[in-house]
């Protein structure tokens with residue numbers, strides 16, 4: 001029977017849902033019943049640490065020490081069997097490891113090494129599980145002749161071409177749980193809490209996390225906010241007798257006329273700044289201007305941690321199976337995706353486009369700084 005070797009990797013920020021996707025790539029590729037129908041014997045190789053695993057290791061001169069990683073051979077890759085991945089869908093993060101390595105970084109282009117290593121490892125297809133950056137690389141590799149397939153993940157849910165990205169729902173659960181915890185302490189002390197979520201360009205996490213947790217104010221990158229208006233809103237709530245309030249703010253949100261808040265200088269291999277600090281700013285301004293006791297908290301990487309929720313396990317499963325369907329059909333250069341509740345596939349070019357943002361006109365209330373209050377009855381926009 002014809003043998004075909006597939007590589008699978010995870011790149012960019014980790015999140016819940018990656019391990020379920022890897023498990024189902026392996027299980028569907030190796031499925032015994034389907035194998036006889038397909039007439040092809042697939043083999044799946046897990047590549048460690050995203051694109052870094054295809055940049056740093058020359059299969060002909062393996063790095064000493066790499067072989068000690070349990071189960072991984074000297075090529076920073078390992079053969080994934082059904083037994084190896086059997087329990088992976090229960091766990092968060094990625095057992096393959098991840099990195100933000102960009103082989104097409106204009107300052108250090110290592111794409112030729114990646115192409116050579118894919119050839120040396122005899123990979124006839126590469127399945128990349130990632131967000132805008134990782135899938136952007138997959139897209140470029142496809143143009144360079146590699147058979148690539150993408151699986152969408154990012155807790156930010158801002159990838160174009162799909163309505164869902166792995167990790168988002170688990171992150172929403174974290175936000176909701178943490179806000180629940182904050183309510184008791186906020187209420188006891190009559191304090192306002194400003195909670196910072198991730199979300200670089202898009203406010204999905206803040207908006208839907210704020211909606212799920214019942215936040216009073218939600219601030220998103222798509223709509224620059226007025227600090228005066230935030231203060232008016234909290235004073236208004238105070239006037240109504242509110243003991244405490246929860247404000248959820250996305251890390252990429254900005255006050256009108258101001259810029260993004262960053263935690264340190266510099267950018268990563270894909271040109272991204274490290275955002276953070278907006279919650280502390282908002283809390284400080286409320287404390288100073290509205291004279292209300294206010295605290296801030298940054299949920300940060302907690303949102304990416306923990307076991308995948310049921311939805312991320314299921315979506316990881318569907319995306320993993322769909323990715324192998326594309327490999328079997330030889331339909332490369334695509335990203336599996338979900339559109340209007342149906343699993344489908346779109347060209348990787350589409351996934352590498354502009355981020356999918358919250359539509360401020362239909363999904364956000366710019367008066368209340370919150371989610372919409374009409375869903376079926378559309379009121380004429382001002």
Ligand code: F6P
Pocket residue numbers: 012013014131154155156198199200251275
């Ligand atoms: O890419 C998703 C993301 O969750 C962004 O919202 C955030 O800015 C970034 O990851 C931070 O990731 P790290 O600290 O791992 O670089």
